[in-house]
Amino acid sequence: MRKIFLSCLLIFALIFSCGAAKKSDDRKRMGIFISNFTEIGLMNFDLENKISDDGVLHLGDPDNMHELIRFGIAHNIINNKKLIGKCKRKGCEFGPDTLSKEAVASSVKKYFDLPVKHKSIKDPNDYPPFTDFDGKLYHFDKSEWGTDTVYYADVQRVEQNEKILTMSGELYDFNNPSDRPATFTAQAKPYTWNKKDTWAILSLNVEWK
Numbered sequence: 001m002r003k004i005f006l007s008c009l010l011i012f013a014l015i016f017s018c019g020a021a022k023k024s025d026d027r028k029r030m031g032i033f034i035s036n037f038t039e040i041g042l043m044n045f046d047l048e049n050k051i052s053d054d055g056v057l058h059l060g061d062p063d064n065m066h067e068l069i070r071f072g073i074a075h076n077i078i079n080n081k082k083l084i085g086k087c088k089r090k091g092c093e094f095g096p097d098t099l100s101k102e103a104v105a106s107s108v109k110k111y112f113d114l115p116v117k118h119k120s121i122k123d124p125n126d127y128p129p130f131t132d133f134d135g136k137l138y139h140f141d142k143s144e145w146g147t148d149t150v151y152y153a154d155v156q157r158v159e160q161n162e163k164i165l166t167m168s169g170e171l172y173d174f175n176n177p178s179d180r181p182a183t184f185t186a187q188a189k190p191y192t193w194n195k196k197d198t199w200a201i202l203s204l205n206v207e208w209k
């Protein structure tokens with residue numbers, strides 16, 4: 001009897017520790033997911049389609065399509081270096097680098113579950129970095145697409161209700177992880193992309209300490 005009791009205890013201990021490990025694995029995966037936005041400096045946004053002066057970038061507004069395109073380009077410069085090609089245009093004024101429209105659309109679909117309407121970003125009234133879309137490729141200079149400090153997300157709390165995941169925690173400097181200058185709250189929906197279970201972002205709010 002005692003043996004059975006001890007075996008049961010062991011099984012419970014194993015189940016419990018697996019549960020805890022899975023929880024921290026999930027938070028790590030969520031942190032990597034959120035870091036895809038913070039590492040390129042995309043910090044305060046949601047997917048609403050409205051015009052307002054609330055300091056939040058509304059990525060559902062068609063006038064902000066260029067910001068989704070910027071995400072697609074910046075994301076691939078950092079994470080899919082092999083997809084960045086060399087420009088074959090003679091004396092290309094936009095720089096030596098190119099990226100296919102498929103790569104841009106695929107990244108935006110993966111992280112936002114939104115479609116891309118491809119276009120150039122070269123309005124002089126806009127702010128850099130600029131890119132020229134030639135119908136197939138985006139032309140740009142990747143050296144203009146970085147941020148001064150790369151911030152990653154440490155997910156510390158997770159709540160899930162009605163299919164929406166709310167994650168919160170701190171942002172830290174990738175090169176100096178003890179430097180944690182901001183807190184964040186993000187919402188995402190569980191989402192299947194390329195047959196893999198992942199999330200699509202709904203909003204991110206960052207507050208500097």
Ligand SMILES: [Zn+2]
Binds near residue numbers: 087089092097139
């Ligand atoms: Zn070019």
